[in-house]
Amino acid sequence: MATPSDNDHTIAFPILIGDIGGTNARFAILVDAYAEPKQFPILATADFATLDEAIQTEVLDKTSLQPRSAILAVAGPIKGDEIDLTNNNWVVRPKALIEELGFEDIVVVNDFEAQALAAASLGPEHLEKIGGGEIRPASSRVVVGPGTGLGVAGLVHARHTWYPVPGEGGHIDIGPRSPRDLELFPHYQSIEGRIAAEQLLCGRGLMNIYRAVSKVGGCPAKATNPAEVTAAWADGSDPAAVEAIELFVTYLGRIAGDLALIFMARGGVFLAGGIVQKIIPALKHPRFREAFEDKAPHGAIMKAIPTFVITHPLAALSGLAAYARTPVRFGVATEGRRWKA
Template sequence: MHHATENESLPFPILIGDIGGTNARFSILVDDTSEPIQFPNVRTADFATIDEAIQREVLDKSAMRPRSAILAVAGPIEGDEIDLTNCDWIVKPRALIMELGFDDVLVLNDFEAQALAVACLTADDREVVGTAGEPATASRVVLGPGTGLGVAGLVHARDTWFPVPGEGGHVDIGPRTRRDLEIFPHLEAIEGRISAEQLLCGRGLVNIYTAICAADGVDPSLTLPSEVTAGWQSGGNAQAAETISLFATYLGRLAGDLALVFMAKGGVYLAGGISQKIIPALKQPEFRAAFEDKAPHTELMRLIPTFVVTHPLAALAGLASYARTPGAYGISTQGRRWQR
């Protein structure tokens, strides 16, 4: 078995995949100069395994045979069978090599891919929240409320971007205001604790909404995240409106905490499906107010820009950038790269 050195490029053509809890997106990068060939979005629930999805949705629909694969997956990467946190797929790189004919498979964390994207996104692919200004070439943070809540840091040193993946979506989050203290007792906890992901993801929207209803003594009428955002958009549901306002506040608090941890003078980037849907709410004062409210460092926080990532396929763009120029990124492939 050939062991790759760090930053050794994978052989082209490369299949690039972003495997989330609900959706999987694939493209093929033919060489280091061309734009990726995109394939239609795949719903993970429609296929029993990732192998079947790749075979039917990519390999059967293209004459291009990828030699290697870079897959970003939602979940920690441990061992030869990688469980996805929010869906039933299991990624088995050895099986992909044996059965689908790949020579080389690299598996990264999905928010590592989002961090790679944040290193290379241009102003066209992001929307400013709060104060503008070109972000410094300095540490950055990306957090993404979607099916779950992903978090990654991005450290800049020695002309290289180092993604720092982790499970930052599972940190504790607590009440601060009088209103929080009314609502928090009604939130659904996991083993006695409220983590950020219990509030800042799709099911988190419903969790906040239901708790507001309980605090207000109102029967909840909405059960899906999409219904909560629709109730906010129509302006017809007071509890849904407050849900989105509090969601923006809590997201601002956590974004500010992470900015402090990474001293993210290069900005904080909001990815994930929900951020794009609620941009008008994030542009209201609550998000930035909560973000900056970090005494004794309020002045410092005012200088840190915040953005919503609007690129429709940011993770794929980040992976493609890495595939073209692996030397520009400090990514450890040890234990995460399998070869024929």
């Protein structure tokens, strides 16, 4: 593996950008720094044996453009020349992509780094503001994304550069605060006796809350998946689903507020992913901001920190495109994560 210096910011166009998750993969080609990305249909990872096959079949075979470089965001730890994905059988092998598909340069980043890059670059048309507060320019930001798991990333600004800070913030502890919490927490599924934020704030976390509410209420759980819970909340047909969404929003507010304090995120907290996009009316209810701001003795600080839902349907690709256009604007560490022919 040839690894360039971190000072080598040049990435040659055209650039393939890809957001590779556990279930779906999204690709686009950026012809130059001024063009809009040429997007390709979202594909199911289960339909292809390998990433190489998916790129060849669904991208390269369907365009006359031959990308020289690739920037890929993957849901998994980036270690060595073979990168296993967390909820996907694919293995990302950058050297093989170079040798077999003709790429000259490949950068691989964490999927939530891409969301953080989006939080630094998206315009107001792709942000739904929740509550008060105003963005303080050049101040730290936080991205929180309930999805398959609970993704968390920070974004720190220094020397005119945005530095994404990925981590495992979704696994911090969460505990009961209210009398209702004390009723429900004994019924939440834990991991080795511990309830981490991700146990409540993701798709299966929503089901964890819903089943506990149903059990404590002595009612059978009607919904069998998160989509059914959100649908039953939306039409009010299942009281347990309504309360589950209300609790989900409250817990998300608490965790988002904790993370805002950790990063002193005066630049804002950005909520990412499909779940939050579906429950924006619930997030606009005062309970989210009340939970977010309830951080005595720092309530005044919290009131000044804005919160947003990222509404861009392909936010990670947008973040990657921003990085591809002007890599020098972002402090993305490429050591051990960049391969060149």
